[in-house]
Amino acid sequence: MYNVPTQQGKLVVVTGSNSGTGKEAARRLAGAGAHVIMAVRTPAKGEDAKQEILSHYPDAQLDVRHLDVADLSSVKMFAETLLAESRPLDLLLNNAGVMAPPQRIVSVDGFELQFATNFLGPFALTLQLLPLLRAAKAGRVATMSSSVAAVGSIRYHDLQRERHYVPYLAYAQSKLADLLFAQQLARVAHQRHWDLMSIAAHPGFTRTNLLTAGASLGGGRQRPAWMTKVMHLASQGVVPGTEPLLYAATSPDALSGAYYGPGRLFGLVGPTTLVRVPRSARHDGDATRLWSVAEELTGVALDND
Numbered sequence: 001m002y003n004v005p006t007q008q009g010k011l012v013v014v015t016g017s018n019s020g021t022g023k024e025a026a027r028r029l030a031g032a033g034a035h036v037i038m039a040v041r042t043p044a045k046g047e048d049a050k051q052e053i054l055s056h057y058p059d060a061q062l063d064v065r066h067l068d069v070a071d072l073s074s075v076k077m078f079a080e081t082l083l084a085e086s087r088p089l090d091l092l093l094n095n096a097g098v099m100a101p102p103q104r105i106v107s108v109d110g111f112e113l114q115f116a117t118n119f120l121g122p123f124a125l126t127l128q129l130l131p132l133l134r135a136a137k138a139g140r141v142a143t144m145s146s147s148v149a150a151v152g153s154i155r156y157h158d159l160q161r162e163r164h165y166v167p168y169l170a171y172a173q174s175k176l177a178d179l180l181f182a183q184q185l186a187r188v189a190h191q192r193h194w195d196l197m198s199i200a201a202h203p204g205f206t207r208t209n210l211l212t213a214g215a216s217l218g219g220g221r222q223r224p225a226w227m228t229k230v231m232h233l234a235s236q237g238v239v240p241g242t243e244p245l246l247y248a249a250t251s252p253d254a255l256s257g258a259y260y261g262p263g264r265l266f267g268l269v270g271p272t273t274l275v276r277v278p279r280s281a282r283h284d285g286d287a288t289r290l291w292s293v294a295e296e297l298t299g300v301a302l303d304n305d
């Protein structure tokens with residue numbers, strides 16, 4: 001098991017930390033001494049998760065705050081509150097995500113829900129928190145992508161999937177966008193000589209609510225028993241599933257701009273390893289184009305410093 005180095009004195013934000021890999025990351029980081037801000041869209045769920053973590057680590061410093069990453073006004077409010085507190089932010093874990101709602105859903109800002117939740121919100125959040133991340137010594141942003149990014153493409157002519165909505169392709173687009181973003185942020189940080197790393201991770205196939213949340217997002221999905229069995233065999237629990245994200249967030253050996261995920265069974269399970277960035281995410285031109293589009297859509301842009 002990956003050992004999280006001491007996080008004493010560090011301030012960390014983990015989005016979507018009431019369940020799955022986000023909750024596990026919050027637990028492990030708090031256990032290593034970090035002060036963790038659990039950024040969740042439903043504070044009551046966040047409080048339950050906090051109590052669960054406290055049962056493991058009674059001295060854990062945990063602070064539940066409301067953040068709906070699919071709502072740009074919520075992102076702005078969350079970031080402004082942190083900025084007003086002026087405490088350097090050592091780590092931001094862009095973990096919250098939704099997968100493949102059967103019907104196309106639109107966020108309050110009018111964007112396709114997966115693009116809004118998985119990419120535009122984290123993009124806006126990260127840029128707004130940059131002053132705090134840059135104020136930290138060796139600040140880091142770890143962004144959760146997915147192995148399905150490899151089959152994704154950015155459909156610039158139909159980014160919001162209005163013309164043709166295929167749930168998993170819309171998900172793959174949003175996760176490819178995460179990977180392009182994480183790498184571009186690393187390049188920007190390098191070019192501007194910032195003391196900031198940006199690293200991507202994916203959890204392989206990890207048994208979390210994500211795999212069952214389709215129903216709550218608008219349509220029940222019954223799986224045949226054989227499929228459930230196969231899924232179980234080719235998947236892993238949340239503890240190993242969170243390790244790539246924790247490695248990206250805390251390992252002194254992790255490289256800025258790199259991508260980490262499980263190393264066995266085609267990347268579905270296993271110990272954390274450096275993952276080859278898929279062809280779809282290798283072009284700097286795609287990353288800069290997507291960055292400009294995201295700035296335009298979110299109204300949040302990089303300062304010229």
Ligand SMILES: NC(=O)c1ccc[n+]([C@@H]2O[C@H](COP(=O)([O-])OP(=O)(O)OC[C@H]3O[C@@H](n4cnc5c(N)ncnc54)[C@H](OP(=O)(O)O)[C@@H]3O)[C@@H](O)[C@H]2O)c1
Nearest residue numbers: 016019020021041068069070096097146205206208209210
């Ligand atoms: N599990 C896998 O096999 C797998 C594979 C590839 C990538 N991933 C990625 O891993 C990340 C974590 O997912 P998970 O597997 O741990 O699933 P999960 O247990 O469903 O966790 C997702 C978290 O995101 C939160 N969330 C969703 N929409 C949000 C919003 N608008 N604002 C704030 N929080 C929001 C959820 O909150 P609620 O509880 O309130 O819904 C939940 O806490 C996601 O980015 C996902 O795409 C997972």
